[in-house]
Amino acid sequence: MDSYQEHYLIEATELISNLENALLVLEKTPDDKSQVEEVFRIMHTLKGGAGMFGFQKIEELTHYLENIYDLIRDNKLATTAQILDVTLSTVDHLTALLYDAECKEEINKENHARIKNEIDIIVKAIGITEATAERTHSQKEVVSNASALYHIVFKPNKEIFANGTNPLFIVEDLLALGDGRAFARTTRIPPFDKINPEKCFVYWDLLIFTGTPVEEIKDVFIFIEDQCEIAVNKVCAFNIFENNQIDLKLFENPKTFNSYLVEIASRAPKKKTEDHINKKSELSGNTGVVASTDDDLDMGNPKERIKNISSIRVASDKLDDLMNLVSELVTTQAGLSLYSEQNPDRRLEVFSENIEKLTRQLRDTAFSMTLIPINHLFQRFKRLVRDVSLQLNKEIDLVIKGGETELDKTIIEALADPLMHILRNSLDHGLEHEDERISAGKNKTGTVTISAYYSGANVHIQIKDDGKGIDQEKIRAKAIEKGLIGKHDKLNKAEILDLIFAPGLSTAAQITDVSGRGVGMDVVRKNVTNLRGEILVDSEVGKGSVVEIILPLTLSIIDGLLVQLEHTKYVIPLEVVEKCHELNAGELQENINQLVTLDGKQVPFLDLREAFDADKNTAPELTQIIVVHKNHKRVGICVDTIIGEYQAVLKPVGKYYRNQEFISGATILGDGTIALVLDTNKIIEQSIGQKIVAL
Structure with missing residues (x-):
């Protein structure tokens, strides 16, 4: 049962996330009945699983909320801000209850009591009691014209017992939906001497007459979909169990089951066949009967079945x-x-x-x-923007673009906090209040856009707002006050904006709960740098700001260029290599301004022999120059030998190299020796810092 509960926790976490997103959409469109149905469906599924696995506190809260939203979808209650606020608070609490099912932690006890009281206030105001809720559900079943006979094929995998699942409980849950019969099929059972009691060899054909919607029938299988083969199909609209002319014994034999079901279905007017849970089954004729014979235990064409299993869940x-x-x-x-x-x-x-x-x-x-879509991360920010906008009393729209862009899951996990800091700064400092925006000729609603896209072997993530922008003079004045720069230092726009990443620098007029303490942006840069990425800022006063993060697709394996300096080998990421050149060493040694002409253009260069204090007397006559780029900047790196392309498995460096800005990692070569991976971004930055103009 432990593994079964673990599976539920995974599914419930996903359901809670989907519920939060559905509620945020509903808040924007409170009259959208399809969205109300979506919220109700997720709650119902969450409640059913909670009751099955002993999460009574979750079942209790979702039960009352389900009753409230049931009235909303029946047009007996309006979607109010109060209801949505309470529901979103409940969503936060449900996540905590997944790991504290009995609500033993003090903070969870307090939250549970508070939320339950808020729900009780709403429930009493609209007069919901258990009796009226049950009566409402009963009335729906009486007046429903959707009752039908369904044929359900349930074929558990042979290894289903290993996951703590008892298929008989699933059969019982299905039969509880209405009037029905289950027919056990034993054709898969091997000879007695070959039976393994730890494996399941039985499968079932079920016939159920019910008014339960198809989606709720599917919910019975929600936690075991990857452990069995399932098909649900509508047969006809009358109850065969109340018809004396129907011989139920003919269903007990799998050889006559399908043909008899086709005959019964033909007696009723043809109706549109319901969708299957999946495409694992074939239809017999056009009656909606699921084929289930001894000769077809895999439920249809095996090739077609395999093709439609598009994904599996992996830890x-x-x-x-x-x-x-x-x-x-x-x-x-x-x-x-x-x-x-x-x-x-x-x-x-x-x-x-x-x-x-x-x-x-x-x-x-x-x-x-x-790789996973970055939308998994972006969706979390919808709730943040909603809550912060209420806290700051600002109207804010969040626009998400490029959510399908995929990134290494390790990077996405490490990226959550940096993006949170940047987003909070945009909401607090970037976007103006309504009166300021109107007086500036802007829409009263501020907009923050989060976008992601590919560029070569990198992923670019941008957070853009249409706010007041960053005042460069204020940044400069604050940096002088903090002693970060001198009063007479000349900095260009990019260098001034880069000062916002300095520790302790903030131009906020007052400290708020959202931001303004001067901590965060320096940590953001450090975290991004640890991911082998870089962060850029651009802003225009009165129009807004853009913060761009550039990240590699993966942190584990890269294609690199293996080079050598004296007896030491280094790896340069191949994605930044533009071109390789060969020059006489004397030309570089006589160079004063650190510029070399390559293909008719002057390029600044860095001699690794000089940077790493190598013996100049052992330098070869010919020097290899590797031109690397960063955005629109180009710098040449001088080495002794270019060995060739190399797949580098990145490993973290030890304590002796952690403070070396040029080194981003290490890799083990085929002969067992170590090669250091060069951080070309740092090389370019240092070249610029030495007043070398990158062309």
Whole structure:
């Protein structure tokens, strides 16, 4: 049962998140009945699972809310701000109850009592009691014209017992929906001496006459969909169990089941067939009868069935283990390639090349499995914007673009707090109050846009507002006051705006609960840098600001250019490499202004021999210059030798290298030695800091 409850926790967390998003949409469109239905459906599903797995507190709260929203969808109650506020507070509390089911923690006790009292106030105001709620549900069933006979095929996987699931409980839940019969099928049971008591070999055909909507029938299976094969199909609109002319014994034999069901369905006027839970079944004729025979235990064409299983749920720690194994495989494959080069053998070379190709394919496939849409993160901010806008008394619209853009799940997890800081600053400092916006000729409602898009091997995330912008003079004055810059220092626009990331610098007129303490933006930059990313700011007074974060797709494996300086090897990320050149070392040594002409253009360069205090007397006659880029800036990096492309498995550096700005990580080479990964962004920044103009 523990694993079953764990499965419920995963499903319930997703349902609560969906419920919050549905409520935020409903708040914008309170008269949208389809949205009310969506909220009600999620609550009903959440309540059913809570009752099944012993989460009585969750069942209690969702039960009362369900009654309230049942009246709303019947046009007997309006969607008010009070109801939505209480419901959203309940959503927050439900998340806590998932991990404190009995409400033992003091803070959860207080919240539970408060929320229950708020719900009671609404319930008493509209006169809902248990009796009236039950009577309302009963009346619906009496007047419903949607009662029908459904054929349900329920085929548990043989390993379903291992997950703590008892299929008989599912059968009982289905039969409780109305008037019905379950027919056990035993054709999959092996000979007695080969029976494994830990496996399930039985499956069921069920016939149920019920007024329950199809969606609620589907809800019975919500926590075991990946553990069984299911099909639900409408047969006819009359109750065969009240008809003396129907011989129920013919249903007991699987060989006559389908043909008899087709005959019964043909007696009624043809109606539109209900949708299946999935496409795992084939229809017999056009009656809506699900094929279920001894010769077709896999429920239809196996190829079609497999094709329609589009996704499965996998624990994140398993994906982490997979990526670790793939990383080790990449390192081992590099060793094999090196051995093949050192020991020429045609067959060994072929094997090595094939393994390298397969390793790359496996790496790309495994990597793609760790990517998730960034919308999972963006959706969290809808509630934040809603709550902060009420707190600040501002009307704010949140626009989300590019939510389908995928990013490594590890990066997304680490990105939540930095984006939260930036968004809070935009809401508090960036957007004006209504009267200020109107006097400035703007719409009274402020807009914050969060967008994401791909650019090469990077993902760009932008937070843009149409507020008052950042006053550069205020930033400069505050930086001088804090001693961050001198009074006579000349800074361009980008350098001034970059000062907002300095520790303790804030131009807020007053400290609020939202922001303004001068902490946060320096932490934001540090967190983004730790993700091998960079953060840029642009702003125009009176028009708004844009904060852009540029991140790599993954943190684990990169394609790099392996280079050598004296006896030490380094890796430069291939995504930033523009072109490689070869020059006489003397030309660079005589250079005073740190500029070199390449392809007719002057490019600033950094000599790693000089930067790393290498012995100049051992320098080769020819120097390799690798031109790297950052946005529109270009810098040449001088090394002794270019070895070639290399798949680098990134590892964190030890304490001796943590303060080295040029180093972002390390990798193990095929011969077991270590190569340091160069942070080209830091190299370019330092080049600019040394007054080298990047062209």
